Amino acid sequence: MQTVQDLPALRAAIRGWRAQGQTVGLVPTMGNLHAGHYALLKLARARADRVVASVFVNPTQFGPNEDFERYPRTLAQDQAGLAEHDCDLVFAPEVATMYPFGAEHSVSIHVPQLTDTLEGAHRPGHFDGVATVVCKLFNLVQPDLAVFGQKDFQQLKVIERMVRDLALPLKVVGAPTQRADDGLALSSRNQYLSAEERAVAPQIHATLVQMRELVVDKGHAWRIVEEAAQSKLERAGFVPDYVAIRRAEDLAEPEAGERTGLVALVAARLGTTRLIDNLQFD
Ligand code: PAF
Numbered sequence: 001m002q003t004v005q006d007l008p009a010l011r012a013a014i015r016g017w018r019a020q021g022q023t024v025g026l027v028p029t030m031g032n033l034h035a036g037h038y039a040l041l042k043l044a045r046a047r048a049d050r051v052v053a054s055v056f057v058n059p060t061q062f063g064p065n066e067d068f069e070r071y072p073r074t075l076a077q078d079q080a081g082l083a084e085h086d087c088d089l090v091f092a093p094e095v096a097t098m099y100p101f102g103a104e105h106s107v108s109i110h111v112p113q114l115t116d117t118l119e120g121a122h123r124p125g126h127f128d129g130v131a132t133v134v135c136k137l138f139n140l141v142q143p144d145l146a147v148f149g150q151k152d153f154q155q156l157k158v159i160e161r162m163v164r165d166l167a168l169p170l171k172v173v174g175a176p177t178q179r180a181d182d183g184l185a186l187s188s189r190n191q192y193l194s195a196e197e198r199a200v201a202p203q204i205h206a207t208l209v210q211m212r213e214l215v216v217d218k219g220h221a222w223r224i225v226e227e228a229a230q231s232k233l234e235r236a237g238f239v240p241d242y243v244a245i246r247r248a249e250d251l252a253e254p255e256a257g258e259r260t261g262l263v264a265l266v267a268a269r270l271g272t273t274r275l276i277d278n279l280q281f282d
Pocket residue numbers: 028029030056058061130133134152155
């Protein structure tokens with residue numbers, strides 16, 4: 001496995017593979033990798049001849065009060081894990097490589113509508129930063145496909161919309177969320193939970209499962225289910241940013257009585273840790 005930091009080295013490696021008629025899969029990450037990321041890599045491996053993982057903590061997707069400086073940077077450990085999981089190339093650029101005119105002067109990609117709600121409403125500008133860096137990575141690597149986790153459901157939708165709207169020539173693949181045995185979605189942020197919080201955290205998934213059951217099997221109104229789920233999480237000690245049932249396709253509010261093609265999404269703080277998760281209803 002090769003690690004490159006600059007564009008000429010990245011392009012040379014990809015040119016070599018292309019010359020042999022090989023396809024390329026990209027797994028964009030911010031590092032601090034865990035089993036959830038390695039599942040993305042496995043999916044890319046199954047669908048492309050060569051796999052590139054990018055490791056880049058992207059400054060433009062962090063808000064002023066978010067943890068950009070504190071975000072764990074664990075490149076050596078990530079490289080070892082990626083090598084073990086059959087990655088061909090790690091692209092680990094400096095900020096100046098991704099943002100040659102400075103992050104604050106970068107061209108910015110805004111995906112409208114989808115980004116006005118949920119995470120977008122609570123983290124203004126976040127998805128502009130994500131769309132911008134992902135578009136840059138696509139231009140640099142020029143992959144045939146790129147794999148993103150369904151855990152960041154809204155992010156996946158935003159990227160799919162950007163790719164379609166800008167007619168970018170690649171396929172976006174959504175990978176199922178990896179969970180611990182008790183249902184907690186794997187996330188780099190889980191490491192910040194205390195033992196007590198870790199014991200409570202799986203209630204997010206349990207609540208999502210119950211929301212699905214109440215809407216799909218029992219026919220309850222989605223708004224009532226949202227409210228009940230929010231109260232349940234608050235009683236368990238969470239401070240929810242949102243507990244929402246939306247159309248999976250465009251994250252719009254469903255019509256009354258709509259039961260198919262829905263997704264439930266939660267973002268909630270437990271102590272100082274913000275957790276997100278979601279569950280598609282079908
Ligand atoms: O999901 C992430 O880790 C990041 O948002 C991504 C897609 C790598 C862009 O920085």
